[in-house]
Amino acid sequence: MSADGYILTNAHVVDDASEVTVKLTDKREFKAKVIGVDRRTDVALVKIDARNLPSVRIGDASKARVGEWVAAIGSPFGLENTVTAGIISAKSRSLPDETYCLLSRPMSPSTRATPADLFSTWRAR
16 A cells, blocks of 8 residues: 555456455545456456555565565455465566466455465566
C-alpha cells in the first residue's frame, strides 16, 4: 500500500466486481477504483481516496536470494492480520515470455491466492 491510497491485491478478488470496498485495520472503509488487473499473475491495483496511509515498500527481486524467507500479511475471508510465509526456492524460472521467482509456501483453501502470491510472480528484470 502506498501513502496516497494505491493498494495491491489479487486480481480474482476484484475482477468483474461492480463495486470494490477496502476496509482498513482501523475499521475505516473506502470505495475503491480498480486501476489495473493482470489475470495471468493474479495481481491487481486499486486506488482509494485517502492520504497519509502506512506504506509498504516492495522488495527488489534482483536482490532476493534462494533460501531467503518472505512473508505477506493479508485478510483472507475478512480475517485480519493473517500471515503467510515461504522460502524463495528458485529464481529465473522461465516461461516463454516471462521469468519468475518461485516461492515455496504452505497451501490451503484460505491461502490459495493471498498477497503472498505476489512474491511468487516477481518478474525478473
